[in-house]
Amino acid sequence: MGRYVARRLLLTIPVMLGASILIFAMVYALPGDPIRALAGDRPVSPAVVQVLTERFHLDDPLWVQYWEYLKGLFQGDLGTDFRGRPVLDTIERTLPVTIRLTIVAVIFEIIIGLAAGVLAGIRRNSFFDNLVLVSTTVIVAIPILVLAFIAQLLFGLKLGWFPIAGTREGWYSYVLPGLVLASGSLAYVARLTRTSIAENLRADFVRTAKAKGLPPRRIIVQHTLRNSLIPVVTFIGADIGALLGGAIVTETVFNLPGIGREVFDAIRAQEGAVVVGIVTLMVFFFIFFNLVVDVLYAVLDPRIRYD
Amino acid sequence: MSQSQTDPTTRRATAGGQLLEVEDLHVEFRQRSGVVNAVNGISYSLAEGETLAILGESGSGKSVSAQAIMGILDVPPAVIQGAIRFEGRDLLAMSAEEQRQVRGPGISMIFQDALSSLNPVYSVGWQIGEMFRVHQGASRKEAKRKAVELMDRVRIPAAAKRVDDYPHQFSGGMRQRVMIAMTIALDPRILIADEPTTALDVTVQAQVMDLLKDLQRETGMGLILITHDLGVVNEVADNVAVMYAGRIVERGTVDDVFTDAGHPYTEGLMASVPQVEAKGGRLQPIVGQPPNLAAIPSGCPFHPRCAHRRLGADAAPGRECSIDVPPLRQVVPGREAACHYSEEVLGVRAV
Numbered sequence A: 001m002g003r004y005v006a007r008r009l010l011l012t013i014p015v016m017l018g019a020s021i022l023i024f025a026m027v028y029a030l031p032g033d034p035i036r037a038l039a040g041d042r043p044v045s046p047a048v049v050q051v052l053t054e055r056f057h058l059d060d061p062l063w064v065q066y067w068e069y070l071k072g073l074f075q076g077d078l079g080t081d082f083r084g085r086p087v088l089d090t091i092e093r094t095l096p097v098t099i100r101l102t103i104v105a106v107i108f109e110i111i112i113g114l115a116a117g118v119l120a121g122i123r124r125n126s127f128f129d130n131l132v133l134v135s136t137t138v139i140v141a142i143p144i145l146v147l148a149f150i151a152q153l154l155f156g157l158k159l160g161w162f163p164i165a166g167t168r169e170g171w172y173s174y175v176l177p178g179l180v181l182a183s184g185s186l187a188y189v190a191r192l193t194r195t196s197i198a199e200n201l202r203a204d205f206v207r208t209a210k211a212k213g214l215p216p217r218r219i220i221v222q223h224t225l226r227n228s229l230i231p232v233v234t235f236i237g238a239d240i241g242a243l244l245g246g247a248i249v250t251e252t253v254f255n256l257p258g259i260g261r262e263v264f265d266a267i268r269a270q271e272g273a274v275v276v277g278i279v280t281l282m283v284f285f286f287i288f289f290n291l292v293v294d295v296l297y298a299v300l301d302p303r304i305r306y307d
Numbered sequence B: 001m002s003q004s005q006t007d008p009t010t011r012r013a014t015a016g017g018q019l020l021e022v023e024d025l026h027v028e029f030r031q032r033s034g035v036v037n038a039v040n041g042i043s044y045s046l047a048e049g050e051t052l053a054i055l056g057e058s059g060s061g062k063s064v065s066a067q068a069i070m071g072i073l074d075v076p077p078a079v080i081q082g083a084i085r086f087e088g089r090d091l092l093a094m095s096a097e098e099q100r101q102v103r104g105p106g107i108s109m110i111f112q113d114a115l116s117s118l119n120p121v122y123s124v125g126w127q128i129g130e131m132f133r134v135h136q137g138a139s140r141k142e143a144k145r146k147a148v149e150l151m152d153r154v155r156i157p158a159a160a161k162r163v164d165d166y167p168h169q170f171s172g173g174m175r176q177r178v179m180i181a182m183t184i185a186l187d188p189r190i191l192i193a194d195e196p197t198t199a200l201d202v203t204v205q206a207q208v209m210d211l212l213k214d215l216q217r218e219t220g221m222g223l224i225l226i227t228h229d230l231g232v233v234n235e236v237a238d239n240v241a242v243m244y245a246g247r248i249v250e251r252g253t254v255d256d257v258f259t260d261a262g263h264p265y266t267e268g269l270m271a272s273v274p275q276v277e278a279k280g281g282r283l284q285p286i287v288g289q290p291p292n293l294a295a296i297p298s299g300c301p302f303h304p305r306c307a308h309r310r311l312g313a314d315a316a317p318g319r320e321c322s323i324d325v326p327p328l329r330q331v332v333p334g335r336e337a338a339c340h341y342s343e344e345v346l347g348v349r350a351v
Helices: A002-029 A034-039 A046-055 A062-074 A087-122 A127-141 A144-158 A170-201 A204-211 A216-243 A248-253 A259-268 A272-300 B062-070 B096-102 B124-136 B140-153 B172-183 B202-219 B230-236 B254-259 B264-271
Strands: B018-031 B034-047 B051-055 B078-086 B107-110 B190-194 B222-227 B239-244 B247-253 B329-332 B335-337
Touching: A002 A062, A002 A272, A034 A046, A062 A272, A087 A127, A087 A170, A087 A216, A087 A248, A087 A259, A087 A272, A127 A170, A144 A170, A144 A248, A170 A216, A170 A248, A204 A216, A216 A272, A248 A259, A259 A272, B018 B062, B018 B222, B034 B062, B034 B222, B034 B239, B034 B247, B051 B062, B051 B230, B062 B078, B062 B107, B062 B190, B062 B222, B107 B172, B124 B140, B124 B172, B140 B172, B172 B202, B190 B202, B202 B230, B222 B230, B230 B254, B239 B254, B239 B264, B247 B254, B247 B264
Parallel strands: B051 B222, B051 B239, B107 B190, B190 B222
Antiparallel strands: B018 B034, B018 B078, B239 B247, B247 B335, B329 B335
């Protein structure tokens, strides 16, 4: 197992390099002039344009720009944006917001999604089961943008339970955006759990558990849940990697200064260094949590061995 | 059917010496498409130390009747009627909790496919030990120690080393031994083995059957062996009940039934077995298909496939094979068959 993890971690290096090249090339290919975008409507003197162009190697070919970027990277320097702020500082400022949002979203996924899925799976075709099926379908069908506005209107304005924007009230500010962000995955977790439980309840080893004279509770908890959770844990793990990539819509609608919103602004402003830095970090999170899932998979299911 | 090979002195005697009495057991499954009549009024009994083979093809109701006895059918969709008396107490009249406590120490069951019947995410020691933890409140350590003992008893080599291994790490025969160890953990009075050797290759089959017989000799438990393998029945069973379309069509001692069948279906089964002496000859299958349990033929359910059937004017009054259901009746002493013309079927093979 240790060797497997080491090998996978080593493999992330070429993947990250490849990803950063691709992102770099895509930013390079963006139409428009970043300096003009920075200046907006104000006139810019040719001297300023020249200084900025030279400092950010804007006239150099792609590979030269990338090489300059890599040189900085190996010295722990992710570069600066056009205003001279280090990208690392930007990440340090915005990442905690996204991490908090992710934590809240995952808690919702686990608590609501799992509970709904388990109950629906155990009581198949019951009223509750049908309720879960219908409501998850509705949630998945509504775009997250619409859900976000509905949540703001209902829980924020009408009922006044939660703040609708910003992070001033600490963790409490994250409840509503977390719920909105989690909604899609939550519905998926509920359905996945339901199917998995219903399937395992028909398994031969559950019949054996009954024949062993085990109490009904133990048959569910020990002999059905544990086996059913394997695919669910896999999904949630991979989803954490995706959520940490930031949620552009949710962070924008709820005015949360996370990395999703930051990268969106950076793309509009053609801030190459910021986009490459943050997106590469997102790729890293995704790869890392997929590795965690693979390791967890072997822990949960003894049939899987990597050595 | 109470003939006993072993001396059950170590066991408490029960009313009439019978461990299990099944009386007029019916099992049906109510589905949207209609009612499936899986078991249609079977009765039998089992004494201590007795081995009763229940013989039949797929869909004859043999497994379903066993699962009804175990109380592991989901009700609904299953509907169970009749009486199942274990040591004189009707299991069907018990509460779910009382029934649960019979499973394990009272009646225990082995399934056909040990790989899918064992939980893949727990070690075999954990799964065997679970019997002691749940039914006797044993500690984890104690349960594991007893699990190793049991694995030794069912002759799994290096039991102490293998107790923490998982089911997929064992061979088919060893897995079935794990299954057996688990089911005999609490010294059950009745062991139901549902095709315990079907998934195994022939040499391993013999070892597993030998093991079951040895365990039976040691404990005096009653063994219900569900199978479609005539060879296994012939070797290990005392009595045999042949099932067709959810009914028992013939029963008697294995020696009697195998020597001379009293029901055309049993006769067909015997004739379909490959004979070493008749090498090169053609196998004789039973013509036709097993009946659809949602639409069992009228009269004798076997009549569409029967070589001895008598229809219309050929039939004796009240014994028209497609109209009158033949009751299971004594044909000769110690022998019962559900056929209007059993006397004619008997002795046919000798001719």
